[in-house]
Each structure stands twice: as C-alpha cells, then as structure tokens.
Amino acid sequence: MDVLISGAGVAGPALAYWLRHHGVTPTVVERALQVRAGGYAVGLRGEALDVLDRMALLEQVKALDTHMGDVALVDRDGNQYATLPAPIFAGDLQILRGDLTGLLYEATRPEVQYVFGDSIAGLEPDAGGVRVTFERGRPRRFDLVVGADGLHSRTRSLVFGPQARFVRHLGIYTAIFSLPNYLALRNTGRLHNMPGKAAGIFSARADTEARAALHFACWPLAYDRYDAEQHKRIVAGQFAGEGWQLPRLLEEMSRAPDLFFDANAQVEMDRWSSGRVVLLGDAGYAAAPTSGRGASQALIGAYILAGELAAAGGHHVAAFAAYEREMRGFVAEHQQVGREGADWFFMGMPNQQVLDKLAANVPDGTRAQIVRLKDYAPSFAAKGP
Numbered sequence: 001m002d003v004l005i006s007g008a009g010v011a012g013p014a015l016a017y018w019l020r021h022h023g024v025t026p027t028v029v030e031r032a033l034q035v036r037a038g039g040y041a042v043g044l045r046g047e048a049l050d051v052l053d054r055m056a057l058l059e060q061v062k063a064l065d066t067h068m069g070d071v072a073l074v075d076r077d078g079n080q081y082a083t084l085p086a087p088i089f090a091g092d093l094q095i096l097r098g099d100l101t102g103l104l105y106e107a108t109r110p111e112v113q114y115v116f117g118d119s120i121a122g123l124e125p126d127a128g129g130v131r132v133t134f135e136r137g138r139p140r141r142f143d144l145v146v147g148a149d150g151l152h153s154r155t156r157s158l159v160f161g162p163q164a165r166f167v168r169h170l171g172i173y174t175a176i177f178s179l180p181n182y183l184a185l186r187n188t189g190r191l192h193n194m195p196g197k198a199a200g201i202f203s204a205r206a207d208t209e210a211r212a213a214l215h216f217a218c219w220p221l222a223y224d225r226y227d228a229e230q231h232k233r234i235v236a237g238q239f240a241g242e243g244w245q246l247p248r249l250l251e252e253m254s255r256a257p258d259l260f261f262d263a264n265a266q267v268e269m270d271r272w273s274s275g276r277v278v279l280l281g282d283a284g285y286a287a288a289p290t291s292g293r294g295a296s297q298a299l300i301g302a303y304i305l306a307g308e309l310a311a312a313g314g315h316h317v318a319a320f321a322a323y324e325r326e327m328r329g330f331v332a333e334h335q336q337v338g339r340e341g342a343d344w345f346f347m348g349m350p351n352q353q354v355l356d357k358l359a360a361n362v363p364d365g366t367r368a369q370i371v372r373l374k375d376y377a378p379s380f381a382a383k384g385p
C-alpha cells in the first residue's frame with residue numbers, strides 16, 4: 001500500500017511511525033525545506049503520553065520537559081501583581097514544539113521517505129487510488145492520501161472546499177519567537193496583560209534561551225502567510241508604544257529567525273474523509289493553541305488512524321469511519337477547552353483569586369481521557385493477501 005502524508009509537523013511523522021509499525025512505508029511531503037522548529041511549548045496530556053510510550057519516545061520526551069513553573073503576572077513597570085499557576089497551561093508534561101517534531105522526525109527518518117520543499121498541487125481520484133500532482137516533483141499515484149498539513153491544510157482545500165467554510169477564528173493572533181534569556185528567568189516566565197493584548201517571556205532549553213509570545217485580539221486579517229517581514233510589521237504595529245519589556249521584545253522580534261505567526265482558530269468539519277483522502281490533526285480538527293491540546297490530539301489521532309487501517313486490513317472506508325468514531329467525542333471536548341481558553345484571554349487582568357480558582361478546576365487529565373487506546377493488531381502485513 002502506498003500512502004502519501006502531507007505535512008511533517010506532529011501528526012504527519014507520528015502517523016508515518018505507526019504505519020511503519022503496521023508494515024506500510026509512507027512518503028511524507030513537507031512544504032518547508034526542513035522540519036519547522038518554531039513555536040513555543042506544547043502541553044502533552046493523558047493518552048498522548050501513552051502513545052509516546054508505545055513509540056518508545058516517552059523517556060526522551062520527559063528528558064526535554066520544560067519543567068515550567070508558575071508564571072508571574074506583571075504590570076507595565078514589571079511589578080508582580082499575581083501568579084499564574086503552572087497547571088493552568090503546562091499539561092502533564094510540556095515540551096518545546098520544535099523538540100517534539102525533531103524527535104518524531106528522527107524516529108522515522110531512517111525508514112520513511114521525506115520530501116521537503118514541495119507540496120501537493122492537485123488530487124485526482126480514480127477507481128483504485130489517487131493521482132497526485134506536486135508543485136515541484138513528478139506526479140505519482142497513491143492508494144491513500146493523508147492531509148496532516150495543519151490549520152491551513154492544502155489537502156483540505158483541494159478535497160473539501162475553501163478554508164473559510166471550516167475554520168472558526170477565535171479572535172486572537174499569536175506571535176512566538178526565540179530570544180536570549182536576558183531576564184535570567186529560571187524555569188519560569190513573566191506575563192504582561194494589556195487591554196486586548198498580552199505579552200510573555202518564558203525561559204526555554206534549561207534556561208539557556210527564552211521564547212516570547214505576543215497575543216492580540218483582532219478580527220481576521222488579510223496577509224501573506226509566508227511573508228515573515230510582513231508578520232513582524234503587523235505585530236510591531238499592534239504593540240507600538242506599550243510599556244514593560246515591549247520595546248526590547250519588538251527589537252528582538254525584528255531579528256528573530258523563527259517567528260511563528262498565526263490566528264488561534266479551530267477547524268470544524270462534518271467528516272474527515274472523502275474517498276481515499278483523510279485528514280489528521282489540525283488539518284481536520286484543530287482545537288487552537290488556547291486548548292493546549294493540539295499536539296496531544298495529533299499524536300492520538302495518528303495512532304488510531306494507523307491502527308484502524310491495520311485492523312481493517314487496509315480497507316479505508318471501514319478504517320476512516322472507525323477513526324472518526326473513536327476520535328469525535330474526544331476532539332469535541334478539546335475544542336470546547338480551546339474556546340474556553342479564548343474567553344479566558346479576554347478576561348483582562350485577572351486577580352489571584354480568579355487564577356487560583358482556575359487552577360483548582362483544571363481537568364486532571366481524566367476529562368480528556370475519553371479516548372480509548374486499543375491494542376491494534378494484527379498488522380497489514382499479517383492480514384495481507
């Protein structure tokens with residue numbers, strides 16, 4: 001069976017791992033020239049840790065835990081007025097997104113063909129497969145195509161229709177970039193709230209570096225998603241004239257090589273597959289960074305999709321239906337958390353009482369554990385003709 005995966009973020013390489021486990025060697029096409037390392041930390045929760053354990057990656061992930069502690073909320077002069085307890089944002093374990101994508105890529109690289117710097121251009125289904133044309137490479141035929149190409153999925157647009165039909169904007173933009181840990185933060189961060197905006201600095205990589213996160217409330221903006229200089233201008237315009245560390249942060253952003261800038265948005269779809277094409281991770285069901293669940297559901301979705309394909313002996317119709325059945329409730333729960341997280345953002349400057357109450361009510365993982373991880377066997381190989 002020939003499977004094409006579009007996107008080498010979290011979901012794509014994780015699916016490649018599990019397909020290999022079941023005896024299928026996929027091809028992964030990634031638009032970027034290498035695995036994208038940008039972003040801040042992603043929280044990993046519940047069954048996602050179980051999936052990583054089954055991939056024998058949990059110990060490596062644990063070794064890269066950011067161990068982020070409570071974060072100080074500061075006013076425009078840098079004076080602390082409240083503490084944001086770590087459980088609100090950190091998950092069971094928190095790892096830099098780039099560390100996670102790097103681990104998943106390294107774990108699959110020896111056996112999976114990665115094609116960087118290319119993208120699907122067209123998908124033409126026929127009776128027994130899908131003819132795929134690429135922006136650069138030669139056309140190829142695949143049995144199945146998996147869109148794991150994130151919030152702005154090209155696969156989704158080609159097969160299901162325009163992005164606007166499925167993407168729900170939560171009214172917040174986020175910019176994240178690396179900078180020196182010039183505040184000498186130790187496993188902690190500083191967060192400064194302004195009306196409709198927030199700026200944070202967090203230590204990273206055993207305090208040798210830092211990441212800045214700038215968030216602002218805004219209706220959907222029109223801009224070129226691949227023009228980092230334009231993104232910097234938009235963000236700088238939003239934070240010009242603000243106090244605290246903003247002048248320094250904007251200066252650091254202007255020379256940052258890894259700016260990540262995107263909307264906090266969710267993807268809502270009635271179905272995640274059409275014929276031989278299926279969506280995985282943010283492409284099909286993004287919960288938004290405000291959920292803190294995107295990476296977890298990408299890992300779990302990859303495990304279940306590959307497992308159901310194996311269990312169905314490669315019969316994609318049955319497998320895709322089972323994948324949706326297993327995932328739907330779990331995804332709905334995460335998207336709810338994502339919307340609540342966005343509401344929280346608009347709360348302004350919360351006092352300590354509100355923050356403590358929030359921390360006390362953070363789901364301990366049980367709320368997110370409504371997905372079952374079956375033991376998927378036999379594999380394609382065992383069931384093959």
Ligand SMILES: Cc1cc2nc3c(=O)[nH]c(=O)nc-3n(C[C@H](O)[C@H](O)[C@H](O)COP(=O)(O)OP(=O)(O)OC[C@H]3O[C@@H](n4cnc5c(N)ncnc54)[C@H](O)[C@@H]3O)c2cc1C
Pocket residue numbers: 006007008009010011012029030031032036037038039040041042043097118119120148149150151152153154155176260280281282283288289290292294295298
């Ligand atoms: C650079 C970056 C930084 C991020 N930072 C954070 C963060 O700090 N905190 C947070 O909560 N979430 C962050 N996210 C989102 C988070 O990674 C996802 O919510 C989650 O991990 C789900 O993973 P995914 O693999 O479905 O999607 P993603 O991680 O978004 O991966 C999608 C991949 O598909 C690739 N791609 C896109 N279009 C095409 C195409 N046409 N052809 C081929 N490949 C394509 C992208 O380059 C990317 O590598 C970030 C995403 C990116 C891309």
